[in-house]
Amino acid sequence: MKFRRSERLIDMTNFLLHHPRQLIPLTVFAERYRSAKSSISEDLAIIKEVFEERGIGTLQTVAGAAGGVKYQAFVSKDEARSFISELCETITDPARLLPGGYLYLTDILGDPMIVQKVGKMIAAAFIDKDIDVVMTIATKGIPLAYGVANYLNVPVVIVRNDNIVTEGSTVSINYVSGSTKRIQTMVLSKRSLSEGSKVLIIDDFMKAGGTINGMINLLEEFQAQLAGIAVLVEAEKAEERLVEDYLSLIKLSNVDLKQKQISVSEGNYFSKGNTSYS
Known part of the structure; x- marks a missing residue:
């Protein structure tokens, strides 16, 4: 099953909120949604922007083969x-x-x-x-x-x-x-x-x-x-x-x-x- 973008954003947000401070490789999301890493990166950029604007938290990106994304709690x-x-x-x-x-x-x-x-x-x-x-x-x-x-x-x-x-x-x-x-x-x-x-x-x-x-x-x-x-x-x-x-x-x-x-x-x-x- 291939996810629509709206579905990916919702599920990805839920996944990140339930795994705070845990480095999630982009391949995890790419395989989970059967999407290209470039699409996953774009989705994460949207989530990061909304998180920071709404005071929900922030996303930290770690580059490299062992990299990924990490959700950190944040309060305005x-x-x-x-x-x-x-x-x-x-x-x-x-x-x-x-x-x-x-x-x-x-x-x-x-x-x-x-x-x-x-x-x-x-x-x-x-x-x-x-x-x-x-x-x-x-x-x-x-x-x-x-x-x-x-x-x-x-x-x-x-x-x-x-x-x-x-x-x-x-x-x-x-x-x-x-x-x-x-x-x-x-x-x-x-x-x-x-x-x-x-x-x-x-x-x-x-x-x-x-x-x-x-x-x-x-x-x-x-x-x-x-x-x-x-x-x-x-x-x-x-x-x-x-x-x-x-x-x-x-x-x-x-x-x-x-x-x-x-x-x-x-x-x-x-x-x-x-x-x-x-």
């Missing part, structure tokens, strides 16, 4: 700023206040559309980084980690606070929680992480950064490398920040339980992330 600056603004408005709802000054974020982390958008934004911010694995700690960071990993096309590694029989032998370390100053334990299966892996750490909320710092120390036990750190929300007023180089979408500046007010603002996303926006 206006789209990113609009999304963060909407998210800030959502988080400032007084109904989110919990005893002790904590915020209820479970509904946000359980919303597939929000998680997908956050994942794409974080992945786009690390577009130029070489990343093999996305790491997070159970449990609230898991949806975000999968959202990011989807666009980076890499596996997710989940650090836990206790052993699980089905994960086999593990490596464990003790770390000091930045907020409670308590000594806690984190555990990771030995099979989860290969030596030399480049790891992007993801978390939903960071106060002092004790948990993230613990994951960084855990990487050393596996002789893995830290590729970056990204969080959905950071607390601005942390007494002693244990992590310095990180990306955040939202900054929590104040929680007033008496007045039932939550003050948030844009994080450092636009100053720390990739700056090649349209």
Whole structure:
């Protein structure tokens, strides 16, 4: 069956979106659609133009016998700023206040559309980084980690606070929680992480950064490398920040339980992330 051009464009777009950061040789498309490589190249040029105009992503072309095309996630600056603004408005709802000054974020982390958008934004911010694995700690960071990993096309590694029989032998370390100053334990299966892996750490909320710092120390036990750190929300007023180089979408500046007010603002996303926006 020979595809019409309109059919090729639709199917090719779908194929690329489902294979982010994967180099696809032109011969794959030529054989898939029984078309000449010259026709495939013209189709890809159209897709690239639309992707970039609509803020969907970009296509990178690699020349040579071993070359091909690769889809990279991309978010326009206006789209990113609009999304963060909407998210800030959502988080400032007084109904989110919990005893002790904590915020209820479970509904946000359980919303597939929000998680997908956050994942794409974080992945786009690390577009130029070489990343093999996305790491997070159970449990609230898991949806975000999968959202990011989807666009980076890499596996997710989940650090836990206790052993699980089905994960086999593990490596464990003790770390000091930045907020409670308590000594806690984190555990990771030995099979989860290969030596030399480049790891992007993801978390939903960071106060002092004790948990993230613990994951960084855990990487050393596996002789893995830290590729970056990204969080959905950071607390601005942390007494002693244990992590310095990180990306955040939202900054929590104040929680007033008496007045039932939550003050948030844009994080450092636009100053720390990739700056090649349209």
